[in-house]
Amino acid sequence: MSFLEIAKSRYTTKKYDSTKKISGDKIEQLKDILQLSPSSINSQPWKFTIVESTEVKNLLASNSAFNQTKIEDASHLIVFNVLSTKEYFEKLRLENAAEGSKMYYNNFLKPKSEEEVTAWLKNQVYISLGFFLAACGTMGIDATPMEGINTLEFDKIINEDGVYKSVFAVAIGYRNSEDTNQPSVTPKNRLDKETTIEVR
Numbered sequence: 001m002s003f004l005e006i007a008k009s010r011y012t013t014k015k016y017d018s019t020k021k022i023s024g025d026k027i028e029q030l031k032d033i034l035q036l037s038p039s040s041i042n043s044q045p046w047k048f049t050i051v052e053s054t055e056v057k058n059l060l061a062s063n064s065a066f067n068q069t070k071i072e073d074a075s076h077l078i079v080f081n082v083l084s085t086k087e088y089f090e091k092l093r094l095e096n097a098a099e100g101s102k103m104y105y106n107n108f109l110k111p112k113s114e115e116e117v118t119a120w121l122k123n124q125v126y127i128s129l130g131f132f133l134a135a136c137g138t139m140g141i142d143a144t145p146m147e148g149i150n151t152l153e154f155d156k157i158i159n160e161d162g163v164y165k166s167v168f169a170v171a172i173g174y175r176n177s178e179d180t181n182q183p184s185v186t187p188k189n190r191l192d193k194e195t196t197i198e199v200r
Contacts, residue, residue, distance in 0.1 A: 003138070010137035011188065013144045013171070015179035016073035022173060026139060027052075027076065030172075033135045034078075037128035041101040045089050045121040046128060047164045049079040056157065060169070063153035067146045067171070074144070075173035078132070079154060081164040082125045086110075086117040088163055125167050136172060144171040 001009075027050065034048045051057050052075075060079070061071035071077050083089045094105055109117055129145060136143040147168045154166040180186055 003134075006134075006137040008188070009183060010133070010143075011181060011183055013142040013173075013175050013179060014070065014181040015176040016070060016075070016142070016171070016173045017176045018073040020075065020174040022075040022141060026141065029139065030078075030132075030135065030141075034128065034132060037131045039124040039127055040120075041104050042098065043089070043093060043101070043105075043121070043124055045083045045093060046125050047081040048128075049081060049158050049166075051077040051079065051158075059157060060149070060154060063150040063157075064146065064169070065148050065150070067144070067148050067169075070144050070146070070171045071169075073173070073176075074171035076171075078170045078172060079158060080125050080129060080167050080169065081159060082118075082122050082167050084118070084159075084162060084165045086114050089117070089121055092163075122167055129168070129170070132170065141172050142175045145169075146171065 031050070037044075037046075039045070051060060057074075057077050058072055060077060061068045064071055083092065090110075094102060097105070109120060112120075133143055133145065145168060149166065149169050151166045154169075155162075155164075159165055175182060
């Protein structure tokens with residue numbers, strides 16, 4: 001299947017089949033894919049928490065508002081976390097970075113405020129999300145990206161030391177055949193190309 005066909009068929013899953021689990025081999029592949037995620041200046045300011053424990057998954061689900069059932073029924077939950085401060089990034093990533101990366105950071109980012117730098121770090125995590133969702137599509141794995149989580153409560157559970165903070169989560173698994181959000185039932189609704197794409 002071409003990537004275009006995958007783009008047409010993948011969707012944000014609203015209802016999972018709780019009896020179907022992702023194999024260990026596929027989870028290992030997803031670990032490798034997450035590790036290879038791209039980021040500006042190879043900054044990699046992230047930690048990915050793969051939750052397979054039913055107990056932990058359900059605890060996080062209870063802090064996820066409208067996403068609770070999706071998380072409970074999904075095979076796994078991936079929490080995307082970012083280094084919580086500029087200082088942590090400089091200490092844990094920048095010290096071992098390539099000289100070109102250090103030069104870029106020190107010249108263009110370090111002079112900026114804490115808020116601006118942590119926003120830049122968070123943007124890198126969103127880049128990894130797109131990479132991850134595309135990978136899931138190629139592997140026949142359904143996914144639900146969700147910002148609707150209580151990040152403060154998530155951090156009490158998985159980021160106790162404060163080095164990282166959660167940004168968003170992705171439930172993964174296999175769709176329930178009754179999920180009405182799948183494109184075969186509810187066609188995708190996107191703006192037309194003339195509105196969103198410009199060629200100059």
